[in-house]
Amino acid sequence: MSDACLKYAREEHFCPHCQTRLTCCSTPPFHVGDGLGWGTDVFFVCLNNDCPLYVNGWRLVEEQYGQTASFRYMLLPGEVKGGPMMVGSQDAFTGCAVDPEAMLAKDSRYQREKAALTGLATCVAEANLEPVLYLITDEDAELEGRRRACALLAELGDIRCIDPIRNHSFRHTEIGQLAEMAIAALLKKTFQRECPYCAEIIKAQAKVCKHCGK
Ligand SMILES: [Zn+2]
Ligand SMILES: [Zn+2]
Numbered sequence: 001m002s003d004a005c006l007k008y009a010r011e012e013h014f015c016p017h018c019q020t021r022l023t024c025c026s027t028p029p030f031h032v033g034d035g036l037g038w039g040t041d042v043f044f045v046c047l048n049n050d051c052p053l054y055v056n057g058w059r060l061v062e063e064q065y066g067q068t069a070s071f072r073y074m075l076l077p078g079e080v081k082g083g084p085m086m087v088g089s090q091d092a093f094t095g096c097a098v099d100p101e102a103m104l105a106k107d108s109r110y111q112r113e114k115a116a117l118t119g120l121a122t123c124v125a126e127a128n129l130e131p132v133l134y135l136i137t138d139e140d141a142e143l144e145g146r147r148r149a150c151a152l153l154a155e156l157g158d159i160r161c162i163d164p165i166r167n168h169s170f171r172h173t174e175i176g177q178l179a180e181m182a183i184a185a186l187l188k189k190t191f192q193r194e195c196p197y198c199a200e201i202i203k204a205q206a207k208v209c210k211h212c213g214k
Pocket of ligand 2: 195196197198199200209210211212213214
């Protein structure tokens with residue numbers, strides 16, 4: 001969703017037939033009318049089932065076209081005046097409503113992902129675990145970026161990554177496995193290992209765990 005969509009989703013428009021606020025909907029992936037497509041990502045529609053245009057539309061369409069359909073008032077972005085759009089059922093377009101708050105949340109997640117991806121380039125030089133950890137634990141991030149982040153874990157050699165990764169439940173098992181392998185590699189690289197009894201990090205050659213004494 002673009003910034004323009006977000007702007008439109010926050011606009012307020014009202015139905016001239018019933019004065020109900022129009023719902024901002026994303027355009028369905030089929031073409032209308034002249035076959036040129038919608039030419040827009042969103043449009044506004046009156047989804048009020050008591051709207052006179054909609055209520056009377058059923059009879060009007062039946063009389064004029066002999067079909068079971070009605071009209072909803074619809075307005076295209078940037079236009080002042082809308083018009084009737086034929087709908088075949090009460091549910092038409094009800095599933096396309098755009099939720100600006102959900103869009104914003106999705107957008108801020110995307111912004112963080114983008115920043116983290118940029119951060120990968122310098123994270124090793126800056127000893128910055130943050131972007132790597134973010135990508136590995138963001139299940140909505142692109143897989144390619146998450147794979148790259150896993151590959152950088154061992155290089156970073158920062159054992160603070162272990163707990164957050166272990167506490168995360170991975171939806172993509174591949175990323176979980178890559179992260180687990182990276183943890184094993186980073187422990188080996190720093191001559192450390194996990195105590196099999198208490199899971200604390202200890203020196204690889206330790207005979208007795210300094211944490212639990214086993
Ligand atoms: Zn209306
Ligand atoms: Zn121990």
